[in-house]
Amino acid sequence: MKHILMLLTALLLVGCSKESDVKAEVTQPADMGKTLIVYYSYTGNCREIVNSLAALVKADVAEVQTVAENQDYNANNYKLGNDLLNAINANPESIDSYPAIKPVSRDAADYDNIIFVTPLWHSQMAAPAQTYLFQNRAMLAGKHFALIVSSWSSGISTVVSNARRLVPDVTWAGDALWINHNNHSNRNSLIESWLSTQQFQTSSTTMAQKMYITIDDRTEAVTLADNSATQALVTKLQTAPVTVTLNSSGGFEIWGALGFSLPASDTQIIAQPGDVILYNSSNICLFYGSNQWSYTRLGKIDNLTASELSTFLKAGESNISVTLSLDKPSGINSVRADHSSSTAYTLHGTPAQEGYQGIVIRDGKKVVVQ
Ligand SMILES: Cc1cc2nc3c(=O)[nH]c(=O)nc-3n(C[C@H](O)[C@H](O)[C@H](O)COP(=O)(O)O)c2cc1C
Structure with missing residues (x-):
């Protein structure tokens, strides 16, 4: 009862608190990289924090939402929230321990910095917020990570420990910010001074590496994660494009052998449509559906x-020829191996020498000689 009263009072205070002026100007460093604010909120306090934050930082915002709707986490002295946390703590490395969340609208892979905003439940990180971090552990590796925790009064050290366990490979931007019922109404100035202490990634140092996938006459870009496997893959592709033969499997992927191994750092991942995954060090999987496994x-x-991916990846078919490359074959809709004998010219207008590989002009048409 004491807890329920405490929470009701908190909500009332928050609901009545007058917003101090939100700065119209963004106060972040000019060269701050792409930033995503991810938050979970049950009773709305974290959402208010995010609204204040979004007025101070140029960032996209994504909300974590549970699949189960209309849950009463407050009932029976917060029993449901407590049960969810106990399930996580009993087996923290299994995705089955975490409450299911809906797909999040933004892909963390596209961002340099993640600012994560979570409520505190029973002195720990709220269970649905933990699901997001657990699911996105691999994608968040190497990102600059900043944490804001909202509680009624409890300190946040265990929430910080939870984050360190859930996303061990992030680069912390600085200390976490604690907002509680006493200072929630003063959040604008708290957030502003906290932001000035955070070391965010700058855009100049974080151009995401792209790879291209070509199937038949269509090429699509892939934003690569930053890990040892992708670094090794990029090194390999710098020498020459790689063509692999993939087969549909399980109704969610096309996959097959790369023909070489990459340094894996497998963790339990729920692969989503569009994910490019390394399986067992030497196989590549392209997802048009979803599957949980230990992947890199x-x-x-x-x-x-998802439906465009199914078409592009030729879902359901076998022996699909897939070319991975670092360069997009520009201006060419149809790529074919060329073995004809009329004179070919490089794009610089010089005759292509014997053994030349790449784009040439022959009979007024661009073709690729392989
Ligand atoms: C299940 C549950 C457990 C909570 N446990 C605590 C707690 O142990 N200590 C505390 O100070 N606040 C606790 N709270 C209060 C929240 O941390 C606080 O109200 C927070 O601002 C909620 O954020 P939200 O409105 O974005 O959901 C709990 C709230 C819920 C729903």
């Missing part, structure tokens, strides 16, 4: 819906 994430195909 290589990247994500940019901007295609």
Whole structure:
């Protein structure tokens, strides 16, 4: 009862508190990289924090939402919230321990900095917020990570420990910010001075590495994750494009042998449509559906819906020839191996020498000589 009263009072205070002026100007460093604010909020306090934050930082915002709707986490002295946390703590390395969340509208792979805003439940990170971090562990590796925790009064050290366990490979931007019922109404100035202490990634140092996937006459871009596997893959592709033969499997992927191994750092991942995944060190999987397994994430195909992915990846078919490259074959819709004998010219207008590989002009048409 004491807890329920405490929470009701908190909500009332927050609801009545007058917003101090939100700065119209963004106060972040000019060269701050792409930033995503991810938050979970049950009773709305974290949402208010995010609204204040978004007025101070140029960032996209994504909300974590549970699949189960209309849950009463407050009932029976917060029993449901406590049960969810106990399930996580009993087996923290299994995705089955975490409450299911809906797909999040933004892909963390596209961002340099993640500002994560979570409520505190029973002195720990709220269970649905933990699901997001657990699911996105691999994708968040190497990102600059900043944490804001909202509680009624409890200190946040265990929430920080939870984050360190859930996303061990992030680069912390600085100390976490604690906002509680006493200072929630003063959040604008708290957030502003906290932001000035955070070391965010700058855009100049974080150009995401792209790879291209070509199937038949269509090429799509992939934003690569930053890990040892992708670094080794990029090194390999710098020598020459790689063509692999993939087969549909399980109704969610096309996959097959790369023909070489990459340094894996497998963790339990729920692969999503568009994910490019390394499986067992030497196989590549391109997802048009979803599957949970111990994988290393290589990247994500940019901007295609699940149904567009099914078409592009030839879902359901076998022996699909897939070429991975670092350069996009520009201006060419149809790529074919060319073995004809009329004179070919490089794009610089000089005759292509014997053994030349790349784009040439022959009979007024661009073709690729392989
Ligand atoms: C299940 C549950 C457990 C909570 N446990 C605590 C707690 O142990 N200590 C505390 O100070 N606040 C606790 N709270 C209060 C929240 O941390 C606080 O109200 C927070 O601002 C909620 O953020 P939200 O409105 O974005 O959901 C709890 C809230 C819920 C729903």
